[in-house]
């Protein structure tokens with residue numbers, strides 16, 4: 001029985017598809033008068049506010065991506081029936097559906113489709129976002145073969161490998177990289193593997209491990225067997241095999257994949273280049289993809305600034321929590337592989353602790369809980385322009401920070417007292433959102449709207465600060481933060497990078513450590 005309206009704003013027209021989380025509805029946004037696709041998230045048994053908040057945060061990470069090959073996230077709303085993700089509606093079939101209907105596809109066509117997906121992923125990688133669930137059913141393909149990649153991160157708890165709160169493992173982890181299946185890190189190179197496996201499926205008509213009859217056998221094969229070579233890959237064969245190299249460092253970056261798949265699509269010899277040097281985390285550093293043509297209204301993010309690919313260190317750090325979240329997943333999967341070694345029976349229940357720590361940063365890419373009638377705007381500022389706890393002068397506009405001058409006055413701390421500043425920042429949360437948000441630097445606020453920031457913190461009932469450690473530079477502070485929700489309490493260490501401002505600080509960036 002379909003809901004008639006969702007969150008009082010999205011009038012349901014019809015179902016457009018069904019996934020692991022349930023039905024995706026085609027709706028009409030009564031405020032903006034456009035079609036949208038709406039799907040429920042966080043409806044799995046045992047999921048807590050943390051799970052939902054994390055899913056929404058990850059959706060936000062793609063919302064900040066305004067890219068022609070990424071499905072835009074417009075909104076994340078809550079009503080009495082649950083949490084809903086509001087997306088750009090893409091009249092399309094998924095690659096999985098196309099392969100099911102048409103059988104194996106021509107490799108040159110697949111190269112064209114893969115190049116588009118790789119462009120979207122490369123843009124995400126350049127800003128520190130890892131998809132983590134690239135697979136044929138997450139590539140939406142229009143009538144004229146335009147590709148849009150969907151489900152950034154949100155399918156981590158509802159995707160191919162389904163990890164429930166009881167530790168039950170279901171589904172088939174066909175597109176998981178060996179390092180992820182082994183319990184090591186799953187960074188950008190894992191997306192390269194997964195896209196390679198997706199292209200493999202497109203040219204063969206079945207997945208690379210489709211002959212295994214259960215999830216644990218697939219995991220075992222991914223980890224311990226040589227990558228299967230596609231028999232019908234034609235000019236794509238070498239590229240797919242390289243993308244599925246067991247050594248993540250030997251795989252091309254997503255930017256390289258774009259270039260080589262485009263070359264195959266054009267019928268040219270692919271550019272031969274070695275993998276880029278590894279970054280500190282041991283993953284190939286993605287080159288910044290070429291500038292993305294501005295997308296039309298249908299692809300624009302209505303809830304986050306369209307920042308485009310960011311290359312500076314801070315932006316990379318802002319995405320670091322995503323990698324940390326991925327590590328939590330792979331640790332869980334490590335438990336699965338451990339089970340394979342001990343017991344071939346499947347599925348396996350109850351041996352892993354699927355409760356992840358809150359690795360996401362409240363102040364990085366928080367969730368959004370706009371009111372149902374609220375029209376999303378790219379950078380909605382709090383109505384209160386000056387924090388109630390401060391007598392600081394007005395801040396400069398976020399859009400015009402001067403790199404040589406303090407970005408804003410500190411609301412509550414003195415220079416040299418970084419620890420006190422950090423403690424005072426968290427002491428305002430989650431109640432005094434405007435004041436806390438004002439303590440982010442203008443550039444930080446430019447990349448994270450108040451709407452998004454508040455959306456996250458409204459999912460938190462209480463925050464307490466444990467130990468604080470200030471580094472020698474006097475502006476880097478590690479803070480032990482405990483978040484409490486109705487789902488319980490979780491603690492993590494956040495590293496705040498402070499910028500001097502006036503006689504105090506603002507938070508220029510932060511990350512989970």
Ligand SMILES: Nc1ncnc2c1ncn2[C@@H]1O[C@H](COP(=O)(O)OP(=O)(O)OP(=O)(O)O)[C@@H](O)[C@H]1O
Nearest residue numbers: 017018019020021024037087088089090137155159
């Ligand atoms: N933005 C969209 N526009 C149009 N149709 C969509 C959109 N998103 C999803 N769909 C349709 O809804 C179906 C289900 O999507 P959903 O993302 O829930 O599931 P999935 O990715 O197939 O599975 P899982 O949730 O297990 O990852 C898709 O197969 C697609 O046909």
